[in-house]
Amino acid sequence: MPRFLRRLLPALLLPLPGCDGREEAAPAMPPPEVTVARPAQREVTDWDEFTGRFAAVERVELRARVSGYLDAVTFTDGQLVRRGDVLFRIDPRPFEAALAQAEGRVAEARSRLALAEREQARATALLRERAGSEAVAEQRTQGAEGARAQLATITAELQRARLDLEFATVRAPQDGRIGRHLVSPGNLVSGGEASGATLLAVIVTVDPIDISFDIDQAAALRYARLAAAGSRRSSREFANPVQLGLEDERDFPHAGRVVFVDNEADAGTGTIRLRARFDNPGGQLFVPGAFARLRLLGSAPYRALLLPDAAIATDQSRRVVYVLGPENRVSMREVRLGPLNDGLRVVRDGLRPEDEVVVRGMPRVRVGEAVAPRRLPPAAPLPDGRS
Template structure:
């Protein structure tokens, strides 16, 4: 015959069972600790250019000072200040009266010398047969022959004097030595100029193309050459880009042409010269610019997104990588420069390793993680747990 339990005991047992069931359901809802999801990128060796940003100044491709080569008064200025002039174009006119007279005098002297030479040569010709017949003394013939030769030399001398006079007359018209843009006139009509004066009359500059003289530290250049010699880097491109003083970029690229072979003792720098086209005259001599060019290429460097790189208390860089069994590993790296949005890592990583770039907030070395590619949609940290539950 079944025993009857007291009603109070039966009610207590039911309440206990209901409480245990509710607790079990609550623990099931909360679940255990979840593995954090992190985004990663796979690093690979790549050729990364070493870009240099160096200051420089623009220099005219050709510069010529317009100077007088004879003495005289300036009668006319034959150009417009600030305009473009061509090579050989007349710029100033010096009073040519004295030089025209000098040419006329030299022409007369040459004509006189030629007449004397003709008479001396004829006399020598007449004396030659007479000397052979001993009708005259041999010395007379010798003297006549020498006189004819002196007369011919006088003709050459006077011809040279005439050429000099004509050159001086031509120099009274001062022409442009090169083509380019001419500056302001430093002499006015009525001014007395001479071939020995210190100041030029004007300056002509050729600005298309134009040079940019770039200053680089001798220590940096030496380190670069040593790196090229060791094979750690390869020669880069000779193409150069310019950034102007207002921060804008110059539209046309240039080319590095040569490097000086001496170091400036005052600044410790070496001058590199680049050549740029300047068809619109945007670049003017003396402008300060910034040159950007790839001096070398690091062939086996690795790029890591900047958010992945962190700094320790001593300033050293480190990243987290996805290690064995999907556990985060803290890895020290060596990086000295950036390339765009990435750090260039020279040591500390191997090709194929997965560097964590997202979900770094509470990450610790040795912690288990669930890695996904950084480009895919992710649920990182606590927010990810809520998203999984649809909260």
Template sequence: MTSTRTRIAALSLLSAFWLAGCDSKGAEQSAPPAPEVSVSEVQQQTVSQWDNFNGRVEAVQSVQLRPRVTGYIDKVNYTEGQEVKKGDVLFTIDDRTYRAELERAQADLASARTQAQLARSESGRTEKLIGSQAISREVWEQRRSASTQAQANVLAAQAAVDMARLNLDFTQVTAPIDGRASRAMITSGNLVTAGDSSSVLTTLVSLNTVYVYFDVDEATFLRYQRMSREGESAATAHHALPVKIGLVGEQGYPHEGKVDFTDNQLTSSTGTIRMRALLDNSQRLYTPGLFARVQLPGRADFTALLVNDKAVLTDQDRKYVWVLDAQNKAQRRDIQPGELANGLRIVQHGLQSDDRVIVDGVQKVFMPGMPVNAKTVPMAPASL
């Protein structure tokens, strides 16, 4: 009986050892392989840092076309929305009244000239008679005064002719600038009144160049002043600063211009100052009123460390990356990121120039010290 129990105990012990060995071998076989990740060396480049603002495109010249004489619109001579040249006749006002006024003024001028000629002749005759005392001095002075008055009447009549001719010219409403005309606000057959603020015929905007207006906060404005004083910027009083412009739907800032105006005071309610950039619009890329993204150089060129933006992760209020150590193990490194430059993220603190950063497969790394199977790839912008 005792020997039977001994044999059973021995068999149980052997079974336990055998099962334990099987479990150990299974655990070794089920250990996961190191995840595959892509790593890139931190890039050290000379970069320019830009400040970002929002602005609006505005026309360099914008003209509300109003009538300068009263009358009925006889004809609209342009296609709404088309580009026009300076001097093109856009509206014609009924000119019959003004032609008649010009003819009457010309007749008055002819009459005044005749009267002046007669008065001049009479004054000349009295000049000869006064010497021989054939007439009184009073008569001589009256004739001379009449001649002078007649000459003044000629000048007044000439001015009336000039005004009548000018009013006749004003019946041809012409474009004062090159640009694009808006829709006709008043059409044929309608009465317009000179000097009436409501009688806007149309609006013209110039297109060859455009402005982009944007507001700069006080701190940034003071930084630009310091840059100008210390020679970090080639601009004088912020003029001629290079700007980059991007429109809605465009990638980045593909257009370039120059700052040509900075206001003379800040707006106290907003703490901002108005600045303006001038852009070439020969290709008609810009329409007044468009929203524009604006970049200004924020500081002089400097050397910075850059990484692919995909490598930067967030842990509550901290930013970090996974860095490979000498044993190909991932180590967490907290960083202080900056702006984007050349498509990469500037790292202000936390990395060295020889660090290798995981850029693809970051979601496979769960904890510091985790081994990885790293493949080296070039450090490229996240968009590429």
């Protein structure tokens, strides 16, 4: 063996560090720190959320009741009007002439009636004195009755002429907001009682205002069973409360009440139409035709367990929470959820009041492994939304 190999051999046979057949034990990792809390317990009431559309309580189409040329529009498009306000004027001169003519015919008919009554009285007096014939007396009586009937007919024509003159001035039939005028001065408008009469404008009431919304069959059946059990009164018999929120509002700050439940379900969708009524001072906030979110009282008050949404995880189609068990080991628990209530989620099933649930630190949790819990008071909303 060469001399240099004999010198290297002892060095090669020395054991290398860490290769003596024994592995050094890795330092144990401390359990992850998590925050746990028991579910909150309080009395809650369920509210079912829907989308609705505002609708005026009353909507009136202003149509001409007499024909003629439109003289004036006396309002500003879109303004609020009061009952009795003058809105349109139709040229009154033809109706004034017709009224004067009817008044003249009435005066003439009254004069004829007075003459006929005098002749009837004279004929009756002569008949009593046996100086006149019975036939003449009957003729005079018939003439007086005919004159009286003619006066009644002409008087009715006079009343109609007065109405036509009154209808030449179109007034607001109710308080509300008027839309734009659909006919400008100088145009000929057609009057009448039928739908063929010229449409002049539309007035809608603004305070109060209704909102229409539909509930599905499942909700309708649940409400009916609650009413039968005495837990929640039927909206057909009681004005159940409704809360409303607009698009730029986070919560439901406006309070109203149910005023109508339809008597049948829609044949196409199976839904039932309801109407709720809200105050709308000034008519500025709620506008007919606009959409809004609302929620309807869905249950009687009951005792519930609640957790922040951040403490609830999703496992495929299941909703689960992580519950602290013996030796601080974590287990997964499937839960059935209810609606939000003041920032907390109602847990209907799968949780006990004494359970300690992981509310923060969930990404560090492994089922079956121990954790280092930091305990908080019963669950409260997490403002920063962290898990």
